[in-house]
Amino acid sequence: xxxxxxxxxxxxxxxxxxGPVEVAVVVRGQVHVFDDLGHxxxxxxxxxxxxxxxxxxxxxxxxDAELIGDALEVVRQANAALAAGQAAPGHAQAFLTLAxxxxxxxxxxxKRAQNLAGxxxxxxxxx
Numbered sequence: 001x002x003x004x005x006x007x008x009x010x011x012x013x014x015x016x017x018x019g020p021v022e023v024a025v026v027v028r029g030q031v032h033v034f035d036d037l038g039h040x041x042x043x044x045x046x047x048x049x050x051x052x053x054x055x056x057x058x059x060x061x062x063x064d065a066e067l068i069g070d071a072l073e074v075v076r077q078a079n080a081a082l083a084a085g086q087a088a089p090g091h092a093q094a095f096l097t098l099a100x101x102x103x104x105x106x107x108x109x110x111k112r113a114q115n116l117a118g119x120x121x122x123x124x125x126x127x
Contacts, residue, residue, distance in 0.1 A: 005066040005105050010053035011117035012045030012071075015125065022124070023049035024117040027056050031120045046071035047091030049117065050078060050107070054098050064105045070112040078107045 012023035021037040023045055037048050050069060057065040069075055078095055081087035082103065087096045112118055 005064045006062045008053050009117040010049040010069045012049035017042045021045045024120040025053045026116040046074040058102045066106045067104045070115045075109040
């Protein structure tokens with residue numbers, strides 16, 4: 001019996017919004033945090049998280065990755081770009097260009113409470 005897809009969780013945010021961008025990606029239980037991505041909006045942060053997730057998938061030679069995030073609009077736009085083979089300039093185009101090398105098996109939305117990358121980001125900012 002073969003292994004299933006590798007689940008790769010991504011999330012991004014800014015504190016405040018707009019502000020410094022931070023993203024997290026969880027691959028095989030390992031948390032990767034990137035907080036040197038400049039300033040932007042929460043939308044920028046979500047896109048950068050998705051892009052970082054795909055970069056990590058490619059760096060680790062994961063052939064059948066499922067990219068999972070809680071930003072519904074980013075997930076929808078990424079899937080539309082993959083389906084059409086074209087995207088508007090900016091983050092979506094950067095993602096599509098990167099996906100040309102190794103295409104993710106799936107980009108999927110989940111609830112925020114289920115997103116391991118989001119949980120990792122929240123843990124960095126205790127209340």
